[in-house]
Amino acid sequence: MTGGRRTGVLLATCISTLVVNANTSAVAILLPAISEDTGMSVNTLQWAVTGYSLVGAAVIITSGSLGDVFGRKRVFQAGLLLFVASCVLIALAGSGEMVIAGRMIQGAAGSTILACGMSLLTVAYSGQEQVRAVSLWGAAAAVGAAAGPLVGGVLVDLTGWQGLFWIDAGVAVGCMVLTFATVADSRAADRPRSVDYVGTVLVALTLGPLILALSKGSDWGWVSAATVGCILVAILAGTGFVAVERRVAQPLLDLALLRNRVLVGATVAILIGAGTINALMYVLSLYFQDPSTLGFSPLEAGLATLPATVGLVVSAPLVPRLAAKVGGRQVVGLGFLLTAVGFAWIGFADASWQYAAFFLPLVAAAVGMGLSNGPSSAAATAAVSADQVGEASGVSNMARYVGAAVATALAATLYSTVTANRIADGDGSAVALTAGLGTTAWVMAAISLAGVVMAVVMGRHREARGTLADAAAAAASASHTLPTSATPARSGAGAPEGSST
Structure with a gap:
């Protein structure tokens, strides 16, 4: 493949990944504005978040299989086309039901773009060039996830909430054109053609x-x-x-992997981390914008959640070197402990709290998540043989979607139920909403403590050495599992294995 074509692959995959992750993280900020326009309650509109994750969980491994069988470029293009269609459907939506339907379609599109985009990159590049390309892809994923809430807040004020989806549709069309012009198709020749x-x-x-x-x-x-x-x-x-x-001949999940203690512990840790941080962002986005509490505009709410998203992305790349020195599972345990402290701090919230009171616990929860995400992802792919790395990565990626869907649904239920009960008991809106936030935060703190247990379950495994590529993988770990220097490589390729600790 020529240098120009490889650059085209890199641009198409990185830009599409950035847009998908920004879109995903922005939607919670948009929900109050969508609710106002469509008349659907925010509590019901949480399906725009959980539905996305639900479909993404079901599709992310299958989409990779479809790419292997029918051609990665073809399926990647199909994912982009589906993403464009979902954006247009949402932007034109006259009802909350159409928004939810569009977001569920978008879940399938987003997971397909991520899975097949990564495959296209690994086929187009090899050796150190592959490491650099994958690192750039990881950086794009991290930047998108961090920027999403702020971009969403800006666009609500400038264009209405529909603007995010029109812009994303336009960028995705550009990626389709770039992919058509520069990307060569490929498939796994030795893979059975069956799909589960x-x-x-x-x-x-x-x-x-x-x-x-x-x-x-x-x-x-x-x-x-x-x-x-x-x-x-x-x-x-x-x-x-x-x-x-x-x-089944070609299973979605090789059940034998569930006997791997390190992989199971790492996967559950990833599920807990993704679930709790998504639940926190969902509830705080609503709490910050409610007129009875802080009354922020969407832009102000995006800025208010920025310490969490940026703290997560900025702290994560610093973790691999720390994990290489003291051990990945120790860092994972410390991260979940710090996250639990941040959630518990928010659990003490009072109706009189101004934004400044939320700043430090937000940073604590985010930094804790940054500590736990990277080593958990690294452990997931380090704990298996070279020919199982793809399956292990797929399982951990599915776990992110599952965690986000389940925890966000749980948080939405807790927040709305406690709030409604307190209002029924005669409390004012501000007191009731703060009670709902506090209860949700305490539950997420308890779930985070379960992540400390998973750090113990993980046990000994190969550790990443803390290279620049490891830092990029850690930064991307909030949304996708990438190979690290601890990931076993097929003969003659990939990163070297790390040492056991």
Whole structure:
């Protein structure tokens, strides 16, 4: 492949990844404005966030498989086209239902763009050039995730909330043109041509009813027929998924990987980290903008959440060297402990708090997440053999989507239920909303402490050496797992293995 074509691959994949991650992190800031325009309650509109993650979880591994079988460029282009279509659908939406539908489509598009974009990069480059290209891709993912809330806040004031989606659609069209002109198609020649579609559907059938039960359980009653029915459907679908994965020729998930203690511990840690930080951003975006509390504009709310997003992205690249010195699982445990402290601090929130009181706990939670994310991702791909790295990466990427979907649904339910109950008891709106925020924060603190346990479960494994590429992988770890110097390489390629600690 010529230098110009490789540059085209790099630009198309990095720009599309930046846009997808910025779009994902911006939406929570937009929800109050969307609610005002469509008339749908913010509590129902949380499905614009959880639905995205739900579909993304079901599709991210399958989209990589589709690229291997039918051509990575072709599936990447399909992901971009789907992303454009979803942006247009959302921007033209006259109802909350259309926004939610568009976001669910966008979940499939975003996960496809991320999975196939990474594959295109690794095929186009090799050796140290591949390391640099993947590092730039990781940096683009991190910048997009950090910039999203601020960009969303700016655009709501300048163009209305629809502006974000029109701009994203235009950029995605540009990426499609660039991909068509410069990217050569490729597929995995030695891979069976079967794709585990049934597994994909069963993942959605497991997560969908579970999230619906979490979202509506307080309205329906936690022991009502509807809630119990949703949970039973989720259990049956999960059981069916296990049965299918044992028999299908090319499984979505190799169940043998679940016997790998390090991978399981790292994956659950990734799920907890992604879930709690997404839940925090969702609830704080609403709390900061509510007229009864701080009454921020969308732009001010984007600026207010910036310490968390920037703190996460800035601290993460500094972690690999620390992990190389003291051990990855020790850093993961410390990170979750610090995150739990940040959440617990917010749990003490009072209706009289101004924004300055939130600043330090936000930074603490973000830095803690930066400490835990990178080493957890590095452990996930370091704990398996070279031919299982792709599967391990896929499992950890799915875990991010699952964590975001479940924790955001849980946070939305806690926040709205506690608020409603306190108002029913005679409290003012500000006191009730602060109680909802505090309860949600305490629950997220408890979940974060479970991450400390996962650091113990992970046990000994190869450690990344703390290279520049490791720093880029750590920065991107909030949204995607990238290989590190601890990732075992196939013969004659890739990064060297780190030492065991």
